[in-house]
Amino acid sequence: MLIENRPTVSSELFDDEVVIVNLENGNYYSFGGSGIDIWKIIKDGVDLPNLKEIFENKYMFDQDQKKVFSQIINELIEEGLVVKSKDPSDKVSNELIFKHDSFKPAILKKFTDMQDLLLLDPIHDVDATGWPMPKENPSMDLDTNKDV
Numbered sequence: 001m002l003i004e005n006r007p008t009v010s011s012e013l014f015d016d017e018v019v020i021v022n023l024e025n026g027n028y029y030s031f032g033g034s035g036i037d038i039w040k041i042i043k044d045g046v047d048l049p050n051l052k053e054i055f056e057n058k059y060m061f062d063q064d065q066k067k068v069f070s071q072i073i074n075e076l077i078e079e080g081l082v083v084k085s086k087d088p089s090d091k092v093s094n095e096l097i098f099k100h101d102s103f104k105p106a107i108l109k110k111f112t113d114m115q116d117l118l119l120l121d122p123i124h125d126v127d128a129t130g131w132p133m134p135k136e137n138p139s140m141d142l143d144t145n146k147d148v
Contacts, residue, residue: 005083011039020081026115029081033104034059038072042082048073059103072106079110 011020017032018039031039034055041051055061055069076082 005080009081011043013040021118022080023118024080026112026118027079028111028114028118029079030109030111031106032109033106035072035106035108038106042076048084055103061103065103068105072108075108079108 005022008024009020009022011018013036016036017030018036020029020031020039022028038051038055041054046054051073052066052069056066059065061069077084
């Protein structure tokens with residue numbers, strides 16, 4: 001099963017792309033074309049053979065398209081955006097809605113220009129409790145300028 005690599009990866013779906021941010025290394029990605037559909041299904045949790053079968057049946061892949069599809073999935077794994085889950089029990093809904101009627105090249109564009117800023121932001125220090133987390137020991141009440 002492939003799942004989004006949470007909490008170190010965050011994503012937002014827009015009309016014509018998915019923007020994915022890897023909060024561990026500060027890289028962000030634009031995933032367009034059929035990548036939108038790939039990402040939506042991955043976020044729901046899907047085993048890899050099922051994901052391939054869904055796309056091969058939907059778009060009647062030829063050998064070149066099968067190869068491109070596998071390369072894109074491998075790239076998502078290599079970039080740390082998805083991980084293989086050990087729980088094979090989840091199944092994908094049969095009511096999938098695809099954005100495109102035909103397979104559009106799913107190109108993952110990587111951007112590193114904001115690494116420094118994304119890594120400076122404290123949101124990248126997220127653990128399983130989420131973000132934002134309240135400070136444990138505030139040293140001063142800012143409204144009254146008194147010690148707490």
